[in-house]
Amino acid sequence: MGDATSFTGAPGTELAHHLSCETQARLPNPMKSIWKLSLGRPECINMGNGDPHHTLYPVSEISFKVPAVTNNDPVQAWRNGTGETQVLHAYKDEPSVISLRSALRYGAGAGLLEVRQALEKVNRLLHSTTSNTHTITLSLGNADAVTKCYRLLGNPGDSFLVEEFSFPGMTNAPLAQNIKWVPVKLDEKGIIPEEMERILTDWNEAAQGRRPHVLYTIPCGQNPTGSTLSLDRRQRIYELARKWDIIIIEDDPYFFLQYDIGALDTEAVQRDGFAASFARKLAPSFLSMDVDGRVLRIDSLSKILAPGMRLGWITCNPFFAEKLEMLTDSSTQHPHGLGQVFVAEMLAETGWGMDGFIRWVKSLCDEYQRRRDFFIDTFRREIGDCGFASAEVPEAGMFIWVRVHLECHTRYQSGDDDNTIVLMQELFQNLFEAGLVLMPATTFAIVGSGAKSTPHIHTRCHFFRATFCGTEETMEAGIGIFGKTIKKFFAS
């Protein structure tokens, strides 16, 4: 880990200056030290802790009926109701991966060891991490994880870098802590490294305060633009992070949904297994490049299992991980046992196993890719010739960033009288009245304290975020409305 010549102490400690004052002031729960003391003498009688006795938990068995993932396209069979099913079981005392007795008691903030170990295998496969350099802490999904990272690193007055369009659920959160956003321009390949470097080079600490020491980014299928960072850009951004000593919060809920990777090579699957063969096709994460321990990677099960699962994981250097666990102990405590049981039983060999899990993921990619293609085909058919709108084909995720060619509108004004916002608001209203909701770009625009030379973001708000998660019927009807309405709008 890290630069061998400069490295001293436990991995991550050399990054201590990135921690917020709150993190530095946070005390551990003093009961933990007594608990740890008693761990050293397992024969000791503990009458200090007040945990309800496990014989009094009123649940003796939990079962989850899930699809069997024995064939290579389980999602299709599942949707059609034709596939075989499998039942994941957990019992109070009988042996299974995790007994309910363990899952339903108070546990470590980072999560149950069995769950972390299973996810460590996923990480090793997908990001080549080792448990020496990077540690897993469970989260309650990415909102929990991202906002904990803000608290970990951000002091009032700090400025964080972010894509200039981003997900407001997450970008509004730290504003209440008085953290400011510095938007970085992006295109269909994600953040433009030169823009990021320009901001950092031009930064004037006297006028603008502390130079940004954190980048928050969604590298795959970015929300809302659908862009995916190219390998080359990732490498350049990581080098910039090293040069300017920046921590990268890699929020990657769409990582598992990467498209156009094609069928897996049968020989490779037979030789290395399904999971390993799939892993090689994916875009390398920032985590996989992280020699310094400056990446906090955030993974989610919301998009590949279900959002209500509220379970994910943060991977980072062990020093940061310890601080995150202290924050968890001082806020949410450990994640719910029900979800941890599900994940452990699902990833175990008695459940889906790693290959089965990735088979589900790959099949899901195929399904969403078909939906994406259906969206694009329908869009081209309905809009194609008119030239009033266009859509980039995303390589990952769930979103299509639909560009409205306002420059073709007779009432469009650029420059000082730019009326992008007014026209887009009018179009949003027309669409709504015609029965379609799309998310306007203004919802995602980061109005930050960026470099003065960048034209105001409102002039670049001629986009809608659309999703292709829905059914073909929804897309067909929705894009139909869009086509009719936009033609009428441009004729006005």
Place this chain on the structure above:
Amino acid sequence: MGDATSFTGAPGTELAHHLSCETQARLPNPMKSIWKLSLGRPECINMGNGDPHHTLYPVSEISFKVPAVTNNDPVQAWRNGTGETQVLHAYKDEPSVISLRSALRYGAGAGLLEVRQALEKVNRLLHSTTSNTHTITLSLGNADAVTKCYRLLGNPGDSFLVEEFSFPGMTNAPLAQNIKWVPVKLDEKGIIPEEMERILTDWNEAAQGRRPHVLYTIPCGQNPTGSTLSLDRRQRIYELARKWDIIIIEDDPYFFLQYDIGALDTEAVQRDGFAASFARKLAPSFLSMDVDGRVLRIDSLSKILAPGMRLGWITCNPFFAEKLEMLTDSSTQHPHGLGQVFVAEMLAETGWGMDGFIRWVKSLCDEYQRRRDFFIDTFRREIGDCGFASAEVPEAGMFIWVRVHLECHTRYQSGDDDNTIVLMQELFQNLFEAGLVLMPATTFAIVGSGAKSTPHIHTRCHFFRATFCGTEETMEAGIGIFGKTIKKFFAS
């Protein structure tokens, strides 16, 4: 709600000055306003949101095997493995209380309506609340709820009131936000109202900063002292809160575990049902007295179901509830669907129903009361005559506050040379070496910026927290070690 003559606007808004700067600065997620817009036109096609499609959730059924609660002492039968069981089911699409389709999608931060409605019934029964004056927001257990309340109300530099011994997991948390604790003396009946009033009256804002505007208290079976506030004290404390404009955070995880309430009157049970008859036996909560909306009550399922459930609820005025929901949207998001399904199915008439739930709770009280009595009997037998230690009989909860009569020790020094801490540390070490862990009072002592006239808390640390949650074998062995060790210690 509130004082009818002074009340204006929505319930709670007149308490807005209690909100922290962070809460006041927090923005809602702007996507919510568009989502709400589209709710007004349900026929609208929504291609704005990026939720995974429900047909792609890989779970079609969840089952929980639980005890049937048809007789009046289900806990005994459950522990012996002789009772009947019942299975709570939830299905993806088939009708049940909550379909998995609803439970596993993104939801409102406050939790699913069905779950909140079921818990509102619990509240109405136990605290006579109405949905006009008090609103329910789900939490991830009390640690999540309490720390969210700190963020809701606390600014850096604020001072909060608390019992002078309290649970360090929760009292350490806000120190990192630079919130200071002001410890209030308590005895076996909980906080002493005169002590609270003295602190508030003597408060010097010029020297000590803003007068405390928050009281954090555990009113039943307090952790660690086991004390339960008498009705009279509760009423006086609530009046003090009104007089000094204080918000009460009522953290009440042991509320359901109240003892010595006796068997329920058969006639009353037949007339009003089991739940209503039980409810009348319980100590009235601060919430039940809350005419002003100044109580944030925090309930937990951890002690009556299982800690790993990580699900509870906050009840407060609608204005605070809205701010809490915004904090949840900006941090953890809504609680996990798996636990919400469990609670909804359990409380439904097809599950345990309200009466069954309370039958479980009452049976659990009986079980813990037997354990408590076993502890006290064993303690008296082992320690009784020697006079070196004594134990109060708690009316609720899981803890016994064991007093060590250091004044009988030959090496004890009081006054300026007080050596309570040194002797107690020595005794802790002796117990540990003999094979017993008890929690020393120092772990719970709040060293605050209280009134100068109060002697330093270290002189009052001659206590251990012990629990009676364990088995009879554990208690028998543990108290045996305690008896032998303390006799040796006092002979030294």
